[in-house]
Amino acid sequence: MPNKNGEEKDFTENESLPALFVDAIRVAPREDGVLLVQFGAQLPSGPKEQVRIMIHASFTKRMIDVFCKSCNYFPEDPDAATKKAPKKKSRKVLSKESFENLS
Numbered sequence: 219m220p221n222k223n224g225e226e227k228d229f230t231e232n233e234s235l236p237a238l239f240v241d242a243i244r245v246a247p248r249e250d251g252v253l254l255v256q257f258g259a260q261l262p263s264g265p266k267e268q269v270r271i272m273i274h275a276s277f278t279k280r281m282i283d284v285f286c287k288s289c290n291y292f293p294e295d296p297d298a299a300t301k302k303a304p305k306k307k308s309r310k311v312l313s314k315e316s317f318e319n320l321s
Contacts (some may be wrong), residue, residue, distance in 0.1 A: 238268040251275045 240257035242265065247253050253286075256270045286292055293301070 247275065253278055263281050 240259050242258040242260065244258070245253055245258040251274055253273055253275055255269065255273060256267055258265055258267045
């Protein structure tokens with residue numbers, strides 16, 4: 219997290235926290251811009267929530283950037299394929315005969 223000068227500063231690790239394996243995520247946005255993020259794992263006994271955090275949406279965007287850069291994965295906008303340039307009005311080209319038939 220950047221300090222007042224904008225420099226990245228490592229945080230002190232809490233040695234008592236366990237490292238948990240997760241393979242599922244659920245995100246629930248709230249109206250105040252905070253996200254409830256739940257990480258879970260598929261265990262032999264069934265799915266189990268491993269950890270949950272609450273994080274502001276603006277920081278989540280930065281966190282996603284860090285994840286993407288870490289694994290060299292840069293997803294495309296899923297709506298980009300469906301978004302098309304506005305259609306231009308097509309002009310009908312009339313042959314000389316068609317043009318003469320209009321008059």
